[in-house]
Structures are given as C-alpha cells and as structure tokens.
Amino acid sequence: MTLTRRTLLGRLGAGLALTATTPLRLWSATETNIGAARITSLSDGHLVLPAGFMFDPMPQAELPLLLARYGLEGDTLRPDCNVTLMQSEGRNILFDAGSGASFQDSAGELVDALDAIGLTPDDITEVVFTHGHPDHLWGVLDDFDDPLFANARHLIGRVERDYWLDPATVDQIGADRASFAVGAARRLEALETLETFEDGDEILPGVAAVATFGHTPGHMSFEIREGGDALMVVGDAIGNHHLAFARPHWPSGADQNRAMGAETRVRLMQRLASERMTMIGYHLPEGGMGHVEAAEDGYRFVPLEG
Numbered sequence: 654m655t656l657t658r659r660t661l662l663g664r665l666g667a668g669l670a671l672t673a674t675t676p677l678r679l680w681s682a683t684e685t686n687i688g689a690a691r692i693t694s695l696s697d698g699h700l701v702l703p704a705g706f707m708f709d710p711m712p713q714a715e716l717p718l719l720l721a722r723y724g725l726e727g728d729t730l731r732p733d734c735n736v737t738l739m740q741s742e743g744r745n746i747l748f749d750a751g752s753g754a755s756f757q758d759s760a761g762e763l764v765d766a767l768d769a770i771g772l773t774p775d776d777i778t779e780v781v782f783t784h785g786h787p788d789h790l791w792g793v794l795d796d797f798d799d800p801l802f803a804n805a806r807h808l809i810g811r812v813e814r815d816y817w818l819d820p821a822t823v824d825q826i827g828a829d830r831a832s833f834a835v836g837a838a839r840r841l842e843a844l845e846t847l848e849t850f851e852d853g854d855e856i857l858p859g860v861a862a863v864a865t866f867g868h869t870p871g872h873m874s875f876e877i878r879e880g881g882d883a884l885m886v887v888g889d890a891i892g893n894h895h896l897a898f899a900r901p902h903w904p905s906g907a908d909q910n911r912a913m914g915a916e917t918r919v920r921l922m923q924r925l926a927s928e929r930m931t932m933i934g935y936h937l938p939e940g941g942m943g944h945v946e947a948a949e950d951g952y953r954f955v956p957l958e959g
C-alpha cells in the first residue's frame with residue numbers, strides 16, 4: 654500500500670525577522686512509503702532551457718498539435734528538478750546531488766530543501782547517481798570543491814563513470830555539451846570514494862540498479878522494493894510529463910543517443926504501466942511522483958494524489 658503526503662515547507666532565511674516584506678521561501682517535498690522506507694522528493698529548483706533543445710529532432714508536422722495539448726507553445730521550458738531521498742534503517746540515501754551553485758541560477762537549492770526537513774549534508778550516508786549531467790552531479794562538491802556530502806559513500810554505474818572519465822569524451826560529445834564533459838570529469842575525480850555497480854546489482858538493501866541507457870551512455874534507474882511494494886527512480890530516462898509520455902518512441906534532443914533513449918523509454922513505459930509501479934521522474938512536475946497510464950495514443954503521467 655502506498656501512502657502519500659504532499660507538504661509545502663516554508664522557511665525563513667536564517668536570522669531574519671518576519672516582516673511583511675520578508676520573502677518567504679517555499680520548498681516542496683513530496684513523500685511516500687515503500688514498506689518501511691520513507692521516500693521524499695526534494696526540489697533542487699528548476700532549469701531554464703530553449704524548447705528547441707528537446708523538440709527539434711521530433712517529427713515537426715505532428716508537433717504543434719501536441720505542444721498545444723500541453724500548453725508548450727513558448728520558446729522556453731522550465732522543468733522542475735526532483736532529488737529523491739530514501740530513508741531506511743538509519744540510512745539517508747540521495748539519488749543524485751542536484752546542480753550546485755555553478756550551473757543555472759534557478760537550480761541548486763537542494764541543501765535548503767534538506768534543511769527544511771531537518772537534515773544537513775553531513776547526514777547523507779549514500780549518494781547514488783543516475784548519470785553525470787550537470788543538474789544531477791554538479792551539486793556533489795561544495796564551494797571549495799570538496800565533497801559536500803562529507804560522510805557519504807558515492808556510487809555510480811560503471812559504464813557511466815567510464816564514459817565521463819574517458820579523456821576522449823570531451824572531443825566526441827559535441828561543442829554544446831563539452832562543458833558537461835569537463836565538469837563531470839572534474840567532479841568525479843574529486844570524489845575520493847567512488848564505487849561502481851552494474852545492471853541488476855542490489856546496490857543497497859532493497860535497491861536494484863536497472864540499466865536505462867540512451868539519455869547518457871550509462872544512465873541508470875533504481876528499483877526500490879519491499880515485498881509487493883515498489884517504486885522506480887527513473888532519473889532522465891523519462892525526461893518530461895508531456896512528449897515523453899505522449900510519444901515515447903520519438904527521438905528527444907535531450908538524449909545523447911536518441912535511438913537508444915527512445916527504445917529505453919518505450920520499454921520503461923510498458924513496464925511501469927503494466928505493473929502500475931510508482932515512479933519518480935527527475936524533471937516531472939508536482940515532485941515527479943506518479944504513475945504511467947496507457948492513453949489512447951500513447952501514455953499519460955498521473956501524479957500521486959496528496
């Protein structure tokens with residue numbers, strides 16, 4: 654049985670008195686339970702992207718109708734960023750580390766979101782990466798380039814680690830993503846303890862790695878299971894609540910290998926829909942927690958009710 658609670662957590666800046674003009678910052682946290690584990694989706698903020706970055710490689714004739722369906726006619730996308738926290742048996746496990754301070758001004762709020770639920774970076778026991786893109790990895794170092802989660806083990810899929818640490822990647826990835834390669838290598842090298850895992854490994858009790866390659870060469874999702882209760886942390890294998898669901902087989906400009914990304918997305922959609930498994934998508938709205946439901950001409954995202 655899955656319980657959910659959607660909470661809005663307000664917090665004042667430290668040391669500020671409440672006045673009519675004091676901005677009240679709000680962090681959203683969405684929670685559910687898988688067996689005895691508590692799963693919380695924490696907001697790291699959002700990204701600001703040109704719409705063409707995602708939509709340009711898609712079939713252009715059918716696109717306007719679908720964009721209108723989702724109210725996406727503008728030039729800019731503002732996807733949320735949802736970091737998953739799993740709390741179980743004394744562990745505080747983070748899936749991805751957010752953007753940190755040096756990617757986009759609208760993101761990098763994870764530490765504040767943790768603070769709002771009474772945790773500090775020192776409380777994190779494991780950081781598990783879906784992949785090495787900036788909005789998932791760059792938050793792992795602090796302002797002094799030391800590991801932010803000082804007491805944590807860091808884990809990443811072996812294929813993904815090898816890709817970003819390969820000196821050839823920066824030359825092969827394309828000019829628009831060259832900074833991703835430099836930034837990923839620098840951060841992964843700065844982590845003194847970086848453990849790797851393979852597809853199918855039980856990386857932590859009740860957490861299995863599921864290869865979902867394509868968005869990046871070694872992208873991983875994570876199946877959290879206790880008894881009949883399960884949840885899939887899909888990362889960016891399902892990258893949005895609109896076209897990824899309506900046309901999962903279409904190529905997305907967000908995927909580094911578009912054919913493999915589409916194949917993975919279709920497979921994941923079929924499985925999540927048929928098993929009605931709860932999912933958390935990193936860039937999906939409302940905390941990104943919900944279900945995949947088959948629709949007439951594709952699928953739809955159904956957020957968990959609070």
Ligand SMILES: [Zn+2]
Pocket residue numbers: 786788789889935936
């Ligand atoms: Zn992302």
